[in-house]
Amino acid sequence: MKKIIVATAAALLAVGAQAATYKDGSYTGEGKGRESVITVQVDVKGGKIADVKVVKHGETEMIIAAPIEQMIPEIVKKNGVEGVDSVGGATLSSEGIKAAVKDALSKAQ
Numbered sequence: 001m002k003k004i005i006v007a008t009a010a011a012l013l014a015v016g017a018q019a020a021t022y023k024d025g026s027y028t029g030e031g032k033g034r035e036s037v038i039t040v041q042v043d044v045k046g047g048k049i050a051d052v053k054v055v056k057h058g059e060t061e062m063i064i065a066a067p068i069e070q071m072i073p074e075i076v077k078k079n080g081v082e083g084v085d086s087v088g089g090a091t092l093s094s095e096g097i098k099a100a101v102k103d104a105l106s107k108a109q
Helices: 002-016 061-078 091-106
Strands: 025-032 037-045 048-056
Touching (some): 025 091
């Protein structure tokens, strides 16, 4: 009986751990940065994030550059913002990008 419970629990965890899939297309989302609203475009192909672009912001270029360079490849790789760390020194801009990506992905489900 114990083995059945363990096997069932493992199967449920494996199903829950699968990456989210999204409808193909281009989606825009918005999130609040430090100085402005940040708008992103998320492109989905084959049910996964193919690209993320920051299309509009009013943040200081020097501040938002690091989150764009460091976080976007990780968001694409992880197929979402779960487990993507904010960039130190640009926390609010980082959080704005993540919020914008979440907003866009909510439209892709």
